[in-house]
Amino acid sequence: MTYTEKPLIEIAGLSKSYGTHHVLRDLELTLPRGIHALLGPNGAGKTTLVNILSTLIPHDAGQARVLGLDVQREKKQLQGLISLTGQYAAVDGALSGMENMLMMGQLFGLSRRDAQRRADDLLGRFDLAKSANKRVSTYSGGMRRKLDIAASLIAGPQLIFLDEPTTGLDTRSRQALWDEINTLADSGTSIFLTTQYLEEADVLAQRIMVLNDGYIVADGTATQLKERVGGSTIQMHDAAGHILETLPTRGSAEDLARELTSIAEQRPEVSVTVRKPTMDEVFLELTGKPASEHARTPNAPQEASR
Ligand SMILES: Nc1ncnc2c1ncn2[C@@H]1O[C@H](COP(=O)(O)OP(=O)(O)OP(=O)(O)O)[C@@H](O)[C@H]1O
Numbered sequence: 001m002t003y004t005e006k007p008l009i010e011i012a013g014l015s016k017s018y019g020t021h022h023v024l025r026d027l028e029l030t031l032p033r034g035i036h037a038l039l040g041p042n043g044a045g046k047t048t049l050v051n052i053l054s055t056l057i058p059h060d061a062g063q064a065r066v067l068g069l070d071v072q073r074e075k076k077q078l079q080g081l082i083s084l085t086g087q088y089a090a091v092d093g094a095l096s097g098m099e100n101m102l103m104m105g106q107l108f109g110l111s112r113r114d115a116q117r118r119a120d121d122l123l124g125r126f127d128l129a130k131s132a133n134k135r136v137s138t139y140s141g142g143m144r145r146k147l148d149i150a151a152s153l154i155a156g157p158q159l160i161f162l163d164e165p166t167t168g169l170d171t172r173s174r175q176a177l178w179d180e181i182n183t184l185a186d187s188g189t190s191i192f193l194t195t196q197y198l199e200e201a202d203v204l205a206q207r208i209m210v211l212n213d214g215y216i217v218a219d220g221t222a223t224q225l226k227e228r229v230g231g232s233t234i235q236m237h238d239a240a241g242h243i244l245e246t247l248p249t250r251g252s253a254e255d256l257a258r259e260l261t262s263i264a265e266q267r268p269e270v271s272v273t274v275r276k277p278t279m280d281e282v283f284l285e286l287t288g289k290p291a292s293e294h295a296r297t298p299n300a301p302q303e304a305s306r
Helices: 046-053 075-079 097-107 112-125 141-152 171-186 198-204 222-229 253-266 279-287
Strands: 009-018 021-031 035-039 061-066 082-085 159-163 190-195 207-212 215-220 233-237 243-248 271-275
Touching: 009 046, 021 046, 021 215, 035 046, 035 171, 035 198, 046 061, 046 159, 046 190, 082 141, 097 112, 097 141, 112 141, 141 159, 141 171, 171 190, 171 198, 190 198, 198 279, 207 222, 207 279, 215 222, 215 279, 222 279, 233 253, 253 271
Parallel strands: 035 190, 035 207, 082 159, 159 190
Antiparallel strands: 009 021, 009 061, 207 215, 233 243, 233 271
């Protein structure tokens, strides 16, 4: 079996403590290739897990394999197949976008010619070609973040870890980056991202893991996580759109049809909307903590679209 056929990530009994503070406790997880998101409140251990999986820090107990390779014993080999983009863009402001790309290419041992070819391609893909020769200090936050991700892709990694890739970006830059992440995944690169934005996980990820107090408290698709929290609800509105009443349902077509027929007969004047639980409600249910205001996507729709 080659590494391309192995699970993307395999974790068994993984634990990590800082002194007496148990940050990760006995984690078990197997993920196939694709886009996966790790959600959790501040201090839940998301960055710690990403740092372990990307070989930056050792774990205390258990096993972690990425692309079939042991994160500690086969660290060097693994480092050639993955890349990590952290919360703060690690590009050099005094250099141009192209110079940053070439420097990264050199670091990964590419020839100047190969690095130039890859840099041209990536800067074009991330819509940075026009600014390639401008100093990065003149770039916007969104452009820096895109350059950081483009630079991390220069050696063609199989898997890219993105630690809070869109924190601090405005809605438009966030959307543009989501498009890039989807394009990357379409071209065969797997993505493991951490995020505090519930909508980001909802929109992008095939699997979502929720980390809380060192444990993975939920793992599934956005739809599965929402189903855990409960079935759809029926909201009744007046003509001005004000919510008059919210009725819980079990979510089956039969249950919904019965409730809707009863409303049609007894309150024909109201309008109705059927809504699924939002990721905010899922987060609150699973972690006991509301997603903090800053962790919500600006202008995020109130209702999830799935
Ligand atoms: N080097 C360290 N030494 C001691 N404690 C640490 C260290 N790194 C992280 N921690 C602690 O471990 C816990 C988890 O931190 P981590 O950065 O992994 O959380 P996170 O989920 O990424 O949080 P955030 O969303 O705020 O970035 C926190 O309580 C943090 O203070």
